[in-house]
Amino acid sequence: MSISREKVKIISQEQIASGIYSMWFASRAIAQEAAAGQFVSVYSADGAHLLPRPISICQIDRERGAIRLVYRVAGYGTAEFASMAAGDELTVMGPLGNGYGVAAARCKEDSRILLIAGGIGVPPMLELARDLPGEKTIVLGYRDRELFLKDDFSAYGQVVIATEDGSAGVPGNVLDAIRQENLTADLICSCGPTPMLRAVKAFAQEKGIPAWISLEERMACGVGACLGCVCQSTETDAHSHVKNKRICKDGPVFAAEEVEI
Amino acid sequence: MNTKVNIAGVELKNPVMTCSGTFGSGMEYSEFVDLNRLGAVVTKGVANVPWPGNPTPRIAETASGMLNAIGLQNPGIDVFVERDLPFLEQYDTKVIVNVCGHSEEEYLEVVRRLADEKRADLLEINISCPNVKEGGIAFGTDPGAVEAITKAVKKEARQPIIMKLSPNVTDIAVMARAAENGGADAVSLINTLTGMKIDIERQCFAIANRTGGLSGPAIKPIAVRMVYQVAQAVSIPVIGMGGISCAEDAIEFILAGASAVAVGTANFYQPDVTLQIADGIEDYMRRHQIEEISQLVGAVRDR
Numbered sequence: 001m002s003i004s005r006e007k008v009k010i011i012s013q014e015q016i017a018s019g020i021y022s023m024w025f026a027s028r029a030i031a032q033e034a035a036a037g038q039f040v041s042v043y044s045a046d047g048a049h050l051l052p053r054p055i056s057i058c059q060i061d062r063e064r065g066a067i068r069l070v071y072r073v074a075g076y077g078t079a080e081f082a083s084m085a086a087g088d089e090l091t092v093m094g095p096l097g098n099g100y101g102v103a104a105a106r107c108k109e110d111s112r113i114l115l116i117a118g119g120i121g122v123p124p125m126l127e128l129a130r131d132l133p134g135e136k137t138i139v140l141g142y143r144d145r146e147l148f149l150k151d152d153f154s155a156y157g158q159v160v161i162a163t164e165d166g167s168a169g170v171p172g173n174v175l176d177a178i179r180q181e182n183l184t185a186d187l188i189c190s191c192g193p194t195p196m197l198r199a200v201k202a203f204a205q206e207k208g209i210p211a212w213i214s215l216e217e218r219m220a221c222g223v224g225a226c227l228g229c230v231c232q233s234t235e236t237d238a239h240s241h242v243k244n245k246r247i248c249k250d251g252p253v254f255a256a257e258e259v260e261i
Numbered sequence: 262m263n264t265k266v267n268i269a270g271v272e273l274k275n276p277v278m279t280c281s282g283t284f285g286s287g288m289e290y291s292e293f294v295d296l297n298r299l300g301a302v303v304t305k306g307v308a309n310v311p312w313p314g315n316p317t318p319r320i321a322e323t324a325s326g327m328l329n330a331i332g333l334q335n336p337g338i339d340v341f342v343e344r345d346l347p348f349l350e351q352y353d354t355k356v357i358v359n360v361c362g363h364s365e366e367e368y369l370e371v372v373r374r375l376a377d378e379k380r381a382d383l384l385e386i387n388i389s390c391p392n393v394k395e396g397g398i399a400f401g402t403d404p405g406a407v408e409a410i411t412k413a414v415k416k417e418a419r420q421p422i423i424m425k426l427s428p429n430v431t432d433i434a435v436m437a438r439a440a441e442n443g444g445a446d447a448v449s450l451i452n453t454l455t456g457m458k459i460d461i462e463r464q465c466f467a468i469a470n471r472t473g474g475l476s477g478p479a480i481k482p483i484a485v486r487m488v489y490q491v492a493q494a495v496s497i498p499v500i501g502m503g504g505i506s507c508a509e510d511a512i513e514f515i516l517a518g519a520s521a522v523a524v525g526t527a528n529f530y531q532p533d534v535t536l537q538i539a540d541g542i543e544d545y546m547r548r549h550q551i552e553e554i555s556q557l558v559g560a561v562r563d564r
Contacts, residue, residue, distance in 0.1 A: 003292060005532060043530060048325045050477055050530045093532075218318050220327060220529045223292075225285040227305075227334045228320040241336035242313040249289070 003223070004029035005093035011066055012086050017148040019073045020120075021082045022058070028065030030094045036060075036128035037099025037191075037214055037253045040067065041222040043091040044077045052093065053077040054219045054248065056191070058123035058149075059130075067094075070123035070149060096222050097252050100128050103189050103212040107134045114139065114185035114209075115157075116174050116200050121192030122149055124214060128189055129156040137183055141174040141196065175199045185209055189253075194261055201256040211256040217247045224249025232260040262546050263553045264539075266300065266521050268498050269421035269446035271382050273300035273355050273521060276554060277511065277539045280502050280525030281306055281359035281385060281425070282331065286345035287352070293532035296352040298539055300521060304345060306361035306387050309370040311337040321458045321467040326477030326504070327526060328456050330470035333361050333390055338374045346380045355382040357423065361390060365410060369417050376419040384420045386410070389427030389452035391474045401427040401452075404439035411443025421446035423500060426491070428480075429455050433487045434494035441495045449500035449523065450491060451484045477526040478504040485517050492518020492559050506534060508541020518559040 004027065011024040030040065034057055041052030055078075059068035073079050084090060107113060111134035117125040118141035126149060129138055136157030140150060145167040153159045161169025162177035170177040174196060177183075188211035190200045197213045204211035217229035230244040234257060237245050245251060245259065264275040278301040284290055287302045296302060314334025321328045335341070341358075349356050358381045362368035368386065375381045388401035388410055400410045411424055424440035426433055428451035437448050453474025458467035484503025492499045501519025505511050506527035514522045527534040542554070551557060 005293070047478070049322060050325065050526065051320075051322045051327060052530060218320050220320050220329070220526075221283075221289070221532075222529075223289045223532070225289040226283060226320075226329070226529060227314060227331050228329060230314070230317060230319070230334070239336070240334065241311040241340050242334065244313055244334060 002033060003093060003096065004033070005091070007089050008092050010084055010086055010088045010090065013082070013084060015082070016070065017146040020070065020148050021073065022068065022070045023081065024066050024068045025090070025092065026066050027092065030067055030092070031060055031062050031065045034060045034067065034095035035099040035101055036104070036131045037124055038095040038097050039252060040069070040092050040094030041096060042077070042081060044080055045090070046080065049076050051220055052222055053081070054096070054216070054222060056124035056214070056252070057095065058126050060127055072120045093222065097248055098250065100189050100212055100253050102255070103187060103253070104132055106187060106210070107132050109133050111135070111187060112185045113137070114178070114183060114188045116178070116188060116190040116192070117141065118174055118192030118196040119143070121190070121196070121214065124191050125189070126152055129153055137185065139174045139177050139183065141177070141192065142168070173199070175203060178203065188212070190214070198261050201261065204256055212253050213256050213261070214252045215247050215254065215259065215261070216252060219248050222248050233258055234260060262543065262551070264543060264546070266554060268383065268423070268500070268521060271355055271421060275300045275539050275542065276515065276521040277535050277542070278357065278500070278521055278523040279303050279528065279535060280523040281387065283525040283528050286341070286348060288345070288348055290528065290532060294535055296354050298536055299354045301355035301357050301382070302349060303357040303385060303523060304341070304359055305335055306333045306359040306390070307335050307338050307341045307371060308333065308361050309338055309367045311335065311340070316469040318468050319470070321473065323456070323458055323475065324479060326475055326479030328458055328468055328473030328475055329453070330468050330473035332470065335361070338371050342374065342378060346378060350380050356380055357383040357385050359385045359387050359425070361387040365413050368410065368414055372414055372417045376417070381420055383423055384418055385423040385425050385449060386414050387425050389425050391427070391429060391453060391455045391472065398427050398429065401436065402430050404435050407436050407439040408443040411440050411445050415444035423447040423449050425452055426450040427452050428483060428487055434490045437491040437495045441497050445497060447498040447500060448491060448495065449502065451480070451487050451503045454480055454483065476504065478506055480504045481510060485513055488514055488519050489517040489561070505538070506531070508538045508545060511538050511542055512545055512557065515554070515557045516559070516561040520558050
């Protein structure tokens with residue numbers, strides 16, 4: 001697998017919810033190599049903001065040589081990206097990290113798969129939903145009725161919604177929805193805020209379902225050198241020789257039992 | 262044109278090195294950088310046993326810089342010798358092993374373990390990490406302690422030693438002289454400056470360690486000044502670092518008195534920056550008709 005760092009052209013950019021943007025950019029090299037669950041580093045054009053912003057890949061169009069990012073404006077860098085339009089150029093490096101490959105390899109046509117995502121963890125689930133074989137139930141948790149990307153998922157399986165303010169779907173979080181709908185599966189893939197992932201891990205353990213979760217942390221290098229973005233691992237890691245794994249390089253997707261969250 | 266530099270009898274093909282802790286052992290960056298083209302690879306600090314480092318978040322961006330408090334996470338000297346040194350063996354570059362410890366004995370254990378490792382060309386002794394509670398900076402902020410640890414390491418080391426100095430002192434020249442008196446073959450500076458960032462929305466520290474080491478272009482003028490002061494104070498070679506992100510920055514450090522330069526934070530946002538700096542130094546030499554890079558070392562003068 002090779003990583004490209006290049007100046008790419010933005011194909012389109014639109015706001016799809018409050019503070020949530022969807023951008024397609026052209027990169028044949030990244031589109032060829034990328035897999036669901038991987039991310040790219042996006043760089044600010046302002047020299048005072050040095051560190052790349054890690055953003056997960058939402059969709060991969062290999063034919064067109066294009067990548068879709070759906071991201072939340074969280075600070076200077078993401079606000080700058082959101083201000084850009086079709087035709088503008090930005091510097092991107094990727095694909096980075098390990099996606100859901102190990103989980104995907106275990107899925108067959110008759111597998112029952114539960115995809116669980118919350119908030120800005122929803123976007124990377126889209127490529128995974130498209131990619132995985134099997135019968136998929138997709139549980140998406142949102143703050144309110146701004147159900148961004150919800151319709152994109154309906155082609156790939158049954159979509160169950162939970163909202164914190166109760167304005168759509170099941171009131172509460174994704175676990176409330178899973179329990180109310182009595183959902184089960186042979187395998188779980190999940191992405192979202194840490195408290196949600198903690199609950200998903202506990203649920204998977206309780207039901208004996210193998211689960212893969214995608215973690216996030218502030219990153220500097222994005223390639224496994226600086227050790228800025230580690231998470232705690234259950235066992236001593238083969239690379240670090242301590243109970244730490246690098247989210248950018250060994251992750252961001254881990255088997256739930258590999259990591260302490 | 263000759264870009265070769267000599268640090269304590271070790272010849273580097275050019276003055277461009279990596280800063281410890283920003284480049285791992287070169288493995289992750291070998292995809293972006295032909296390591297053969299670097300003067301030296303300086304490896305991530307290694308201790309006698311594996312260290313887990315600090316809790317996360319470990320990093321935060323600041324204006325033209327970043328704070329880090331990794332806490333010297335490392336896999337320990339055994340893994341380093343078995344895995345990282347053989348990896349570097351494949352490349353025609355010098356290897357500088359950065360050594361860390363909580364106590365004199367821990368430093369010495371690593372130094373002894375490296376004695377017969379032909380692949381380690383130089384040792385850089387980290388007495389300036391601001392992010393570990395014991396050792397690290399505790400050895401680097403008192404001239405008596407600097408001299409003592411330098412002497413102890415020098416006695417055991419088979420390779421020439423570079424003492425890496427902290428800028429978190431009143432007078433870094435005093436520390437450099439202490440290292441020289443202790444028998445150091447060279448000094449490198451600066452390590453990071455202790456800083457802090459507060460997340461005002463959550464009203465909490467941005468990094469778990471509360472304080473972190475500030476690096477990046479923000480600290481470059483301080484580093485250039487300190488390299489100049491130290492170069493005036495000692496007669497051993499000075500390796501300059503602190504916010505270098507292009508060839509022009511590197512030249513500034515060389516003119517201030519650095520025999521070689523190291524690139525750190527810039528690797529994070531421009532993975533091949535070291536190669537661009539090596540090329541840019543040659544361009545500068547051509548432009549200024551400089552035959553020997555040594556002609557530039559400390560060549561700064563008053564206007």
